Amino acid sequence: MSWVIEDGLTLAGENWTERGLSIAGEHIADTATRPRRLDAAGLLVLPxxxxxxxxxxxxxxxxxxxxxxxxxxxxxxxxxxxxxxxxxxxxxxxxxxxxxxxxxxxxxxxxxxxxxxxxxxxxxxxxxxxxxxxxxxxxxxxxxxxxxxxxxxxxxxxxxxxxxxxxxxxxxxxxxxxxxxxxxxxxxxxxxxxxxxxxxxxxxxxxxxxxxxxxxxxxxxxxxxxxxxxxxxxxxxxxxxxxxxxxxxxxxxxxxxxxxxxxxxxxxxxxxxxxxxxxxxxxxxxxxxxxxxxxxxxxxxxxxxxxxxxxxxxxxxxxxxxxxxxxxxxAGLPDRGSLTAGKRADLILVDMADGHHPEIVATMVAGRIVYARRALGELPVRARQMATPAMAAG
CATH class of the missing domain: 3.20.20.140 (Metal-dependent hydrolases)
Incomplete structure (x- = not known):
């Protein structure tokens, strides 16, 4: 199965990106053919x-x-x-x-x-x-x-x-x-x-x-x-x-x-x-x-x-x-641990609406959703993003 995770804030290396994340089969990919779309608006997408x-x-x-x-x-x-x-x-x-x-x-x-x-x-x-x-x-x-x-x-x-x-x-x-x-x-x-x-x-x-x-x-x-x-x-x-x-x-x-x-x-x-x-x-x-x-x-x-x-x-x-x-x-597992092309599609969607208690909204292992806190079509737009240093200072 292929996916595109859209509108989330994705951790790619040590940098954040709003670019969609493509998954083809069990792996992160540059593009995905005929993917299902997953709305991660307001959520963090983490390895x-x-x-x-x-x-x-x-x-x-x-x-x-x-x-x-x-x-x-x-x-x-x-x-x-x-x-x-x-x-x-x-x-x-x-x-x-x-x-x-x-x-x-x-x-x-x-x-x-x-x-x-x-x-x-x-x-x-x-x-x-x-x-x-x-x-x-x-x-x-x-x-x-x-x-x-x-x-x-x-x-x-x-x-x-x-x-x-x-x-x-x-x-x-x-x-x-x-x-x-x-x-x-x-x-x-x-x-x-x-x-x-x-x-x-x-x-x-x-x-x-x-x-x-x-x-x-x-x-x-x-x-x-x-x-x-x-x-x-x-x-x-x-x-x-x-x-x-x-x-x-x-x-x-x-x-x-x-x-x-x-x-x-x-x-x-x-x-x-x-x-x-x-x-x-x-x-x-x-x-x-x-x-x-x-x-x-x-x-x-x-x-x-x-x-x-x-x-x-x-x-x-x-x-x-x-x-x-x-x-x-x-652990000697170079095939996972980051959201870069070719790595296993092991990732989590995290809701930070409560700033002190992050909530796992969904978990994906090798490209398969194995846990979802809510129906996937109802993934919320309500979560607050974590503050940048400048935002925190302001």
Whole structure:
């Protein structure tokens, strides 16, 4: 199907244009043959959001500790949330841990089977972000096999075990982690002690999986890096982006090397990290963050970009790549993230009538409308455009 989106204000690169946007089949085009016309008067036309790291789907699987729902049902519900929040490509962060329960190896198997079966029927381009807990040594063989899945998963190294044992930044979460796993606090601590006893085997397992990821061409990330030295260590293993660094020094080391730094959009929306970690807004403004991701809250990428812009349309053009172009680059997806000819037609129409709460009016994935807030023939002319700096000053 072909489309021409007319009368909207379209973000092309970091510039706005009132020129119509043509779509032919799945891609942005210079022209379209016999297109359907879509009236976007008063709306912003933006590249779709690429969400490189999100685990909010876990709430659909287990909305309360010990209360589980079918994974297929959870994935379908999550899919509706994603496109309703302007996310056109997502990487579900499935944690593969030594814990029993929600983040166990068995749970990962079930999730991956369900996602592979359902993926062709989901509206959002839904992919895998394999968050391997580095002490889950018994999972190495299966994670290696999963690296060959199509589309290619992201692999991230996560070490929440060391912090738990050494009473680091996440030790205060032990009660929550025990509850999630279905164990008593005492049983969880006993299991943690047994896992910690195998710590000498962890570096070899990390090197083995990193080599497999390099060979297969997977994007490789390291989560919660705590120092420039740790960034350098994972860089040498092939992790070319820095995901959720714990301090400014580590983020600055990554940026000095021309690498992407990934932080959570909820951090911006809430006004700080709920873990007391690096402040994402400050990092963005200092040039220490290039990608914002949903983390645990799907509405946040949209709202973070608009919050950073603070009503300034040109500022929005500057910040939007944090959730589109830059995120696509970090995910190894050069075919999307901007509204230029030849790219995938992944885009959103946004109503800014309420200056503080942008509303997704429609979402298009690969040239197909997958979400519409209202009937397409009734797309409104009522939305206010964001102010230019001159307008704001006046």
């Amino acid at each position: 779709g959001i690429v969400d490189i790291h999100g685990d909010a789907f876990e709430r659909q699987i287990m909305p309360r500790p010990g209360v589980r729902f079918d994974v297929g049902l959870a994935l379908r519900d999550t899919d509706r949330q994603l496109v309703g929040n302007g996310i056109t490509t997502t990487f579900h962060g499935v944690t593969i841990s030594w814990e029993p329960g929600l983040r166990s190896l068995d749970a990962a198997r079930s999730f991956i089977r369900s996602l592979c079966a359902l993926r062709p029927h989901l509206s959002c381009d839904t992919r895998l972000h394999l968050r391997w807990e580095t002490f889950a040594l018994d999972a190495v063989a299966e994670v290696t096999d999963w690296l060959s899945l199509e589309p290619s998963p992201i692999l991230a190294f996560n070490d929440h075990t060391t912090g738990s044992v050494l009473k680091g930044t996440i030790a205060r979460k032990i009660g929550q982690m025990a509850e999630r796993s279905g164990l008593s606090r005492e049983d969880y601590m006993a299991l943690l002690d047994a896992v910690w006893a195998r710590r000498d085997d962890v570096p070899g397992a990390i090197a083995e999986l990193a080599a497999a990821a390099r060979e297969k061409g997977n994007v490789l990330l390291a989560h919660d890096e705590a120092s420039p030295e740790e960034r350098a260590r994972f860089r040498a293993l092939g992790a070319r982006s820095c995901e959720f660094p714990l301090n400014v020094e580590t983020a600055a080391e990554a940026r000095a090397g021309g690498e992407d730094v990934i932080l959570g959009a909820p951090n911006v929306v809430r006004g700080g990290s709920h873990n007391g970690a690096l402040d994402a807004r400050e990092a963005v403004e200092a040039g220490h963050c290039t990608v914002l991701t949903s983390d645990y809250h799907y509405p946040s990428p949209l709202h973070a970009a608009f919050a950073l812009a603070d009503g300034d349309r040109d500022a929005l053009a500057h910040y939007w790549p944090l959730v589109s172009t830059n995120a696509a680059r970090a």
